[in-house]
Amino acid sequence: MKNYQLAEYEERFFNQLSNITEKNNLINPELFNKYNVKRGLRDKDGKGVLVGLTEIGEVHGYIIDENETIAVPGRLIYRGIDITDITDGFFKDDRFGFEETCYLLLFGDLPDQDTLMSFERLLSEYRKLPEDFVRDMILKAPSKDMMNVLARSVLALYSFDDNADDTSIKNVLRQCIRLIACFPLLGVYGYQAYSHYHGNNSLFIHSPMPEYSTAENILHMLRPDSKFTNLEAKLLDLALVLHAEHGGGNNSSFITHVATSSGTDTYSVIAAALGSLKGPKHGGANIKVIQMFEDMKQNIRNLDDDEEIEHYLVKLISKEAFDRQGLIYGMGHAVYSVSDPRTLIIKEHAARLAKEKGLEDEYNLYLKVEKMAPEIIGKSRNTFKGVCSNVDFYSGFVYKMLDIPVELFTPIFAISRIAGWSAHRIEEIVNSGKIIRPAYKSVSKRREYVSMDGR
CATH class of the missing domain: 1.10.580.10 (Citrate Synthase, domain 1)
Structure with a gap:
């Protein structure tokens, strides 16, 4: 078989089988609720399922008071x-x-x-x-x-x-x-x-x-x-x-x-x-932040106009701008909702580097977006859960200033x-624990084997 014929056959083969594969691997979303599956090892409210203990690091973003989760500074x-x-x-x-x-x-x-x-x-x-x-x-x-x-x-x-x-x-x-x-x-x-x-x-x-x-x-x-x-x-x-x-x-x-x-x-x-x-x-979120800001600078005529910036952020959430994923990258975290301590630290020192590099205007743009984004996200999702910038929001900007x-x-x-x-x-x-092996429940229907002649 010639190379071009092989390539055409291969393309048809995988087009056909990829559709079959997707169909036969799709699980009814309702079953996850039926069996109370903690998808992503998280509860419905997004809190992680406790699967281990550690003395190395602690990520603290909320307290439990009378069975109610209360967000606190991270x-x-x-x-x-x-x-x-x-x-x-x-x-x-x-x-x-x-x-x-x-x-x-x-x-x-x-x-x-x-x-x-x-x-x-x-x-x-x-x-x-x-x-x-x-x-x-x-x-x-x-x-x-x-x-x-x-x-x-x-x-x-x-x-x-x-x-x-x-x-x-x-x-x-x-x-x-x-x-x-x-x-x-x-x-x-x-x-x-x-x-x-x-x-x-x-x-x-x-x-x-x-x-x-x-x-x-x-x-x-x-x-x-x-x-x-x-x-x-x-x-x-x-x-x-x-x-x-x-x-x-x-x-x-x-x-x-x-x-x-x-x-x-x-x-x-x-x-x-x-x-x-x-x-x-x-690990790649800070790259998305940099790309988002580059797109923002190309599509906003006046970066000093707060209304234009706000309009662009609304378009991001509405899947009408940048990569149309409905996300303001660098905003939000699985645990932190009031503040990410890493953001507070790196932001303070990034200001010094921005001044040294003559990039204070761009740094101020980051500050504006960081201030506007939580309210825009909250309105669009009708949620009262707080949203704060995470460390990725500023780390990419720091790397960019360092010419990395x-x-x-x-x-x-x-x-x-x-x-x-x-x-x-x-x-x-x-601590020589057991091999980590969480459970997966099979939801496939039992079937009889069919011989080759009967398929």
């Missing part, structure tokens, strides 16, 4: 310590905070000065890839998706670990710390390969600097001239801290628990978490969240 807590206190602490001392945060999440306590320096030294020593890994695994097979580069590279690192399947705490700690150290290299080098082979740009592979923090090394390796300001590095470091952990119930952290409970190796677990984070419903390419937005998230994933993997191993 709090994010790492190992019992409020994220606001953590960020205030390292900003007050004018130092970077991500490495300290990694230590806190992994070991449960804040390090003293000597311990932190030892941990930073260990990360620096581990911040290197196996010989020829960049050439053979990254440059020879460049991908247009950096999350796939990360997942593929993590699985490839299994082959270079003589104790890859050892799930003792000591060995898993070693593996996790190596991955925390190497993730910035995998992400940035993956982008440089993409930029060169798919974008026809010059190829830059800068070795990490041992004296630099994680945030400094990302900017150093990413930029052709390796130059960056202290404020730029501090803002990227802050973003890493704010994304490092968000409780055990978020999709990728829960997958970390699920995969770990099967007894599999660290590399397989982290690759699974990366696959989850890649999903646009999880959009292809690296979600990988930056992963470079940060690997700390939380590592902590959750270790916690699952230490």
Whole structure:
């Protein structure tokens, strides 16, 4: 069969079978209510079903008073310590905070000065890839998706670990710390390969600097001239801290628990978490925010006119603007409804960077949309549940000001969240729970087998 005939046959084949497949996999929506299925592991009011316990992170957005759920200002807590206190602490001392945060999440306590320096030294020593890994695994097979580069590279690192399947705490700690150290290299080098082979740009592979923090090394390796300001590095470091952990119930952290409970190796677990984070419903939201604002700027004649902005937001909700999904991206959260603490923190510091970059007008546009959106959403959905901006609303804007390419937005998230994933993997191993296996009820009708002649 000739190639064009094969292509036509294949197209007809899959067109026909895809319709059959969809029809035979569709479940009557009424059955989910009949059997009280907690779709998405959530109650009808959106509250997550309790499936585990953790000491690593807490996402607090409401209280229960006389059996009534009452929304309160959001709090994010790492190992019992409020994220606001953590960020205030390292900003007050004018130092970077991500490495300290990694230590806190992994070991449960804040390090003293000597311990932190030892941990930073260990990360620096581990911040290197196996010989020829960049050439053979990254440059020879460049991908247009950096999350796939990360997942593929993590699985490839299994082959270079003589104790890859050892799930003792000591060995898993070693593996996790190596991955925390190497993730910035995998992400940035993956982008440089993409930029060169798919974008026809010059190829830059800068070795990490041992004296630099994680945030400094990302900017150093990413930029052709390796130059960056202290404020730029501090803002990227802050973003890493704010994304490092968000409780055990978020999709990728829960997958970390699920995969770990099967007894599999660290590399397989982290690759699974990366696959989850890649999903646009999880890790790609800040990209949508940036795209939404670009569309807004193209379709609003006067960005100083509040009525025009409001009209555009109404069109978003009405599925008449941007991607016609009926969403104002960056608004709303599964737990936070009064405020997202990460948003409050990053917004304050983003203002400083916007001033340094001469982007105060664009920053003010974000402020206007953030103020208008909750009321517009509330009116359109006839709901009294509060809606607030989430961290994605401003994080993409921060990355844009840092000249981080959009292809690296979600990988930056992963470079940060690997700390939380590592902590959750270790916690699952230490508590040696059962393999996680929720129930699925079969609702298919019983049928008799039909022989070939009778079909």
